[in-house]
Amino acid sequence: MKIAIFANEGRKSMMISRKLHQKFKDTHFILDNDNPDIVVTVGGDGTLLSAFHQYKNILDKVRFVGVHTGHLGFYTDWRDDEIDDLVISLQSDNGQSVSYPLLDVKVSYMDQLRPETFLALNEATLKRNSATMVTDVYIGGELFEKFRGDGLCISTPTGSTAYNKSLGGAVIHPNLKVLQMTEIGSINNRVFRTLSSPMIIAPNDWVTLYPNRESDYILTVDQNSYHGRQIKQITFKTSKQSIHFAKYRHMQFWQRVQDAFIGAEYAN
Structure with a gap:
């Protein structure tokens, strides 16, 4: 599997990006920014939007995974302290995805x-x-x-x-x-x-x-x-065309809306 890492320029995002880069090398993934199978974004929703526009010409071939380094983003499912779990999930990838118009x-x-x-x-x-x-x-x-x-x-x-x-x-x-x-x-x-x-x-x-x-x-x-x-x-x-997200732990839409705008503590 070919992986691209797309991070914003924040200090925390760059640190997580370097860690991911090393973990992917250690687990024998191919790092390829030009023609990846998976784009891992590190930052927030704005970073994922930038990555989407960067790879818009190969949307039929690429899937996205978002790691957030701040507040929970709407498109980013993984926290920055879960990158080990993310790498393990990628190792057992079966090609599943969820698509948005x-x-x-x-x-x-x-x-x-x-x-x-x-x-x-x-x-x-x-x-x-x-x-x-x-x-x-x-x-x-x-x-x-x-x-x-x-x-x-x-x-x-x-x-x-x-x-x-x-x-x-x-x-x-x-x-x-x-x-x-x-x-x-x-x-x-x-x-x-x-x-x-x-x-x-x-x-x-x-x-x-x-x-x-x-x-x-x-x-x-x-x-x-x-x-x-x-x-x-x-x-x-x-x-x-559609955008495709790798379906490892992709959050159900209404749960995502609840988390983003209401919070579990106010749902009851």
């Missing part, structure tokens, strides 16, 4: 003939930098509304627990391969109207935004941001 983002710019494509694990957002964002919102090719406000967030089911949740969106189980669109500071008064509610988009549908032709929009795809160009349209759709 992803988000395809296609952006057409005014100054470019070919659209750019992105892949998101959590969400993508569109905002305006210094004024109200105005955009036509199409769902499945049909005009739904003219949105006015700070922005829009389109999230995956696992991403529904991230920025989407802070905006008042619903938490969605990843077995439902849907998208969620949540408004950011929408304007609703006697003149302007939006639905003013999160929307769950079916797997075969898609969302297309046609923003007013300004150049101060900010597009985010997970933790990456893009700005400074006139956007013609953006289309969001459930991707045919």
